[in-house]
Amino acid sequence: MVLENLITSTTPLIEAPDVYAKLKQSGTGLIALLAYPGKGSAEILTRTTIPTIRKSQKNDRIRVGIVGASGFAKAMHLPNLVRLKNKFEIHAIMSRSGHNALEVSRQFNAQYATTDYEEMLSDKDCDAIIIATRHNLHADQVVRALEAGKHVLVEKPLALNLDELRCIEEFYQANPEGPLLLTGFNRRFSSHARVANELAEARKGPFILNYRMNAGYIPLDHWVHGEEGGGRNIGEACHLYDLFTYLANSECVDVQASAITPASTYHSRNDNFIATLGFKDGSVATLTYTALGSSLHPKEQFDLYVDGQVVSMNDYKSTVVTGRPRMGVSTKFASKGQYEELVAFGNAINTGRDWPIPLWQQMQASKIAIQIEKLISGGLH
Structure with missing residues (x-):
C-alpha cells in the first residue's frame, strides 16, 4: 500500500477543525496533512482573517476585541465576559497564531478571528479592546487602539519604561476627551x-x-x-x-x-x-x-x-x-477583583462618568x- 495514495488533502493548520469534521464524514478520505506555517509564511499568516459561524448582530452591548488569546485571557477575561453577557459582547479574537485565534473565537462565539491587529482597530463595530499580550507590546498597542478611538483595558504593566509612558501621556495631552484607558490593576x-x-x-x-x-x-x-x-x-x-x-x-x-x-x-x-x-x-x-x-x-x-x-x-x-x-x-x-474590574470598565463606558x-x-x-x-x-x- 502506497501511503501517498491515502492522503486526500494538505491543509494549513489554522483550518484543522474543518479538516477533522470532513474526515468524520464517510467516504471523504483517510488521511489529511496539516501544514504548519514556517518562517517564510509568517507575513501571509498575519494578514489572515478566519470568519466564524455566527453572523454580526446589532445590540447595545459593548463589543470587545481580545488582543492576545493567552492562557490568562482564556482562563479569566473571556469567562468573565461570558458572565457579563448582558453588558459585553465578545466581538473578535486576535492572536499571533491563526489556529489559536480560530479555536478561541469558536469556543466563545466571537464574530471573527484574526492575526491582524490593524484589522481589529479598523473595525467600526468594535467598541473596546482588551490587551493581554506580552508586556513589551502593551504600550504600543495601547496608543494605537486609543488613536483608533477604542476604549482600552490593558493587562498590567501599562509600559516597561518612561518613554513608553510618555507616549501615552502625550496622547491624552492632545486628546483630553479621548477614549477610556484602564490598566489591569485589579x-x-x-x-x-x-x-x-x-x-x-x-x-x-x-x-x-x-x-x-x-x-x-x-x-x-x-x-x-x-x-x-x-x-x-x-x-x-x-x-x-x-x-x-x-x-x-x-x-x-x-x-x-x-x-x-x-x-x-x-x-x-x-x-x-x-x-x-x-x-x-x-x-x-x-x-x-x-x-x-x-x-x-x-x-x-x-x-x-x-x-x-x-x-x-x-x-x-x-x-x-x-x-x-x-x-x-x-x-x-x-x-x-478581576470580575469587578470588568464591571467597572463597562459601567464607565456606558455612563461616560469618572x-x-x-x-x-x-x-x-x-x-x-x-x-x-x-x-x-x-x-x-
Whole structure:
C-alpha cells in the first residue's frame, strides 16, 4: 500500500477543525496533512482573517476585541465576559497564531478571528479592546487602539519604561476627551481592598501599610524575566504600587528599595526586594516581594494600621478589622477583583462618568515600578 495514495488533502493548520469534521464524514478520505506555517509564511499568516459561524448582530452591548488569546485571557477575561453577557459582547479574537485565534473565537462565539491587529482597530463595530499580550507590546498597542478611538483595558504593566509612558501621556495631552484607558490593576477592585479603602478614605491622619508577596519561584530563563516581560517588579509588583496609591489617594514623594545579593545564579535581585513608598499625605507603605518562600505559605498578605484600627488581609480570602469586627469580609475563593474590574470598565463606558482608575494614578503606579527597577538593578535600566 502506497501511503501517498491515502492522503486526500494538505491543509494549513489554522483550518484543522474543518479538516477533522470532513474526515468524520464517510467516504471523504483517510488521511489529511496539516501544514504548519514556517518562517517564510509568517507575513501571509498575519494578514489572515478566519470568519466564524455566527453572523454580526446589532445590540447595545459593548463589543470587545481580545488582543492576545493567552492562557490568562482564556482562563479569566473571556469567562468573565461570558458572565457579563448582558453588558459585553465578545466581538473578535486576535492572536499571533491563526489556529489559536480560530479555536478561541469558536469556543466563545466571537464574530471573527484574526492575526491582524490593524484589522481589529479598523473595525467600526468594535467598541473596546482588551490587551493581554506580552508586556513589551502593551504600550504600543495601547496608543494605537486609543488613536483608533477604542476604549482600552490593558493587562498590567501599562509600559516597561518612561518613554513608553510618555507616549501615552502625550496622547491624552492632545486628546483630553479621548477614549477610556484602564490598566489591569485589579487588586483595588477586590472586596477585600474595598474594606481597607473604606477606612483609608475616612482616616484622620496618615496610615502605615505592610504588604508581603510570597511570589513563588519562576526560573530565570522564563520570558517574564526577559525583554518581553520586563521582570517581576514591573510585571507584577506594579499591582501593589497601584493598591498603595489607591489607598493613599496621594502623590508618591519618596521611593526607596533594597534587593538581596544572590549567593548563586538560581535567584535574582529583581524578584527578591523590599520597597518603601512615602506619600505626600504622610502615609508610608512597604512591600516585601520575594521568590525565596514556600508555596505552602499564603501568597499575599497585608496589614493596614490606621486610626487605632488594623486591617489584616490573607490571600484575598479573608479580611478582618481589629477595632471594627463587623467590617471584615470572607470569600470562598481568592477574590482579586478581576470580575469587578470588568464591571467597572463597562459601567464607565456606558455612563461616560469618572474612570475606574484616574489616569494620574495609573501613571504613578507605573512610574514607581520603573523607579524601583532602577534601584534594585543598580541603575542598569
